Amino acid sequence: MRSEPLIEARLRELHAPRIEPSPAHGEAADAREAEALAAWSQRYANARPDAGQRAASGRGASLLGVLGVFGRHRLAVALAAMLMAIVGACVLPTSYEIPLGISVEIRVAAGELDSAQEIANYVQARSNAAEVDVLMREVVGAGSGPQFVMMIRLWDHELALGEIELELREQFPELEGAEIIETPLEGEIETIWARRLANRAFSLSLREVDVEQARAQLLLELQAQGFEDDEVVVEVRDREDGQREVEVQIERRGFQADGHEHDPPVMDPASLD
Amino acid sequence: MLIVRDPLARRVRQAVAGDRRAFTRLYRELHPLVARFIARRVDSRADAEELVAEVFRRVVEHLGGFDPSRGSVRAWVLRIARNAVIDHYRTRKSPVALEAIADGLRETTGPLDHLIADERTRQIREILAECPEQTRQLLAMRYGDGLRHAEIAELLGLRESAVRKRISRAISELRTRSRALEDEQNPEVSHAL
Numbered sequence: 354m355r356s357e358p359l360i361e362a363r364l365r366e367l368h369a370p371r372i373e374p375s376p377a378h379g380e381a382a383d384a385r386e387a388e389a390l391a392a393w394s395q396r397y398a399n400a401r402p403d404a405g406q407r408a409a410s411g412r413g414a415s416l417l418g419v420l421g422v423f424g425r426h427r428l429a430v431a432l433a434a435m436l437m438a439i440v441g442a443c444v445l446p447t448s449y450e451i452p453l454g455i456s457v458e459i460r461v462a463a464g465e466l467d468s469a470q471e472i473a474n475y476v477q478a479r480s481n482a483a484e485v486d487v488l489m490r491e492v493v494g495a496g497s498g499p500q501f502v503m504m505i506r507l508w509d510h511e512l513a514l515g516e517i518e519l520e521l522r523e524q525f526p527e528l529e530g531a532e533i534i535e536t537p538l539e540g541e542i543e544t545i546w547a548r549r550l551a552n553r554a555f556s557l558s559l560r561e562v563d564v565e566q567a568r569a570q571l572l573l574e575l576q577a578q579g580f581e582d583d584e585v586v587v588e589v590r591d592r593e594d595g596q597r598e599v600e601v602q603i604e605r606r607g608f609q610a611d612g613h614e615h616d617p618p619v620m621d622p623a624s625l626d
Numbered sequence: 627m628l629i630v631r632d633p634l635a636r637r638v639r640q641a642v643a644g645d646r647r648a649f650t651r652l653y654r655e656l657h658p659l660v661a662r663f664i665a666r667r668v669d670s671r672a673d674a675e676e677l678v679a680e681v682f683r684r685v686v687e688h689l690g691g692f693d694p695s696r697g698s699v700r701a702w703v704l705r706i707a708r709n710a711v712i713d714h715y716r717t718r719k720s721p722v723a724l725e726a727i728a729d730g731l732r733e734t735t736g737p738l739d740h741l742i743a744d745e746r747t748r749q750i751r752e753i754l755a756e757c758p759e760q761t762r763q764l765l766a767m768r769y770g771d772g773l774r775h776a777e778i779a780e781l782l783g784l785r786e787s788a789v790r791k792r793i794s795r796a797i798s799e800l801r802t803r804s805r806a807l808e809d810e811q812n813p814e815v816s817h818a819l
Contacts, residue, residue, distance in 0.1 A: 360800055363746065364769035366747060367750060368770030368771075371665070371669060372668070373665065373671070374658070374661035375674055375675055375678045377654070377657050382657075390649065390650065393646075396687075397641060397643075397644050398644055579787030579791065581787065
């Protein structure tokens with residue numbers, strides 16, 4: 354899967370420092386730290402020479418006191434250890450994949466797919482996808498003749514994987530000899546366990562509150578992620594089958610719904626705000 | 627509403643109150659950030675060492691004046707580092723544009739051939755070169771300096787949401803254009819989505 358982290362990795366590579374950053378350890382590093390500490394001492398340590406030590410010894414004494422209490426209560430110590438283990442586990446990195454759409458790739462012998470436009474229209478209408486990308490090209494592979502490849506990417510659609518192939522073959526007899534490959538498009542979320550659990554808790558809480566409260570919760574969450582009020586439309590509905598339906602629309606300024614070739618240059622700062 | 631407290635601000639407060647350990651921790655937590663920021667803006671190791679030391683001299687000098695209500699400690703220190711780099715080039719009467727140096731743009735347009743590992747990286751670099759200056763600046767700060775969105779926003783005087791959106795859209799555009807270039811140049815490679 355070609356994914357965004359790859360682009361980010363290349364950006365990091367391109368923006369790497371031109372020289373090695375000053376090391377944090379070693380003789381020179383120690384000397385720099387000592388120099389900074391000396392400068393600090395001149396200004397602040399003399400004002401309250403024992404403040405730091407007092408604070409440190411105070412902390413030490415209170416820590417010993419707490420440990421002493423815990424030492425007398427084994428259960429408390431065990432609980433503390435368990436709590437630390439849980440906290441430790443929560444900051445461990447984790448990742449999970451989220452479904453984004455599907456890709457339908459159709460391969461036929463070159464020049465034989467005159468109905469490409471009709472196929473694209475059919476798939477778009479059938480999938481009810483929020484966004485459809487269509488790529489067409491001729492591929493010349495080693496040891497085989499030229500092939501015409503049509504790739505349809507469906508984002509936020511209503512199709513199950515494997516559902517469209519049979520329909521396409523029925524609707525378009527010219528696809529009889531074509532190779533049709535459906536592939537899920539997935540995104541990987543990299544996070545820590547704490548955030549993942551928090552997201553799950555957030556989803557659960559959305560189901561427990563009433564419709565208006567759920568909507569308000571979602572709006573707050575979107576605001577926290579940097580979206581403005583006038584950029585998002587949130588609707589929460591309770592269906593008759595007992596399921597709660599949440600619809601979030603985010604307006605992306607400068608984005609053109611029709612024709613990918615004519616999208617405005619989004620790198621222009623004037624169109625980014 | 628979730629209120630995020632800056633843990634470094636507490637260390638600053640303790641260091642100003644005379645807590646040596648707090649200052650040592652503050653130094654050690656900020657050093658990698660400053661060292662990387664400087665290393666992306668100078669060509670000489672000796673200059674980098676001297677500038678890092680200078681930044682911490684200024685940090686100590688102004689530590690008592692740090693105001694947590696005006697921003698985070700990291701952004702405050704980065705502003706000091708940026709000014710130190712500007713002063714460094716000004717002293718040397720360097721012909722390099724001060725703003726370009728301070729905002730880390732030079733490396734996106736400078737000679738980086740030795741860093742280019744493969745064709746795709748070269749493509750990204752070419753696409754980057756065509757991007758507006760502010761986009762390059764945002765990407766350099768995010769992926770070069772490793773700054774958080776909020777820190778970039780603080781340094782550039784923008785809203786965090788605007789920084790997030792611009793970077794996200796820039797990445798999306800880079801990905802699209804990179805794919806298009808790849809498809810043009812290498813038609814036999816099938817899509818591996």
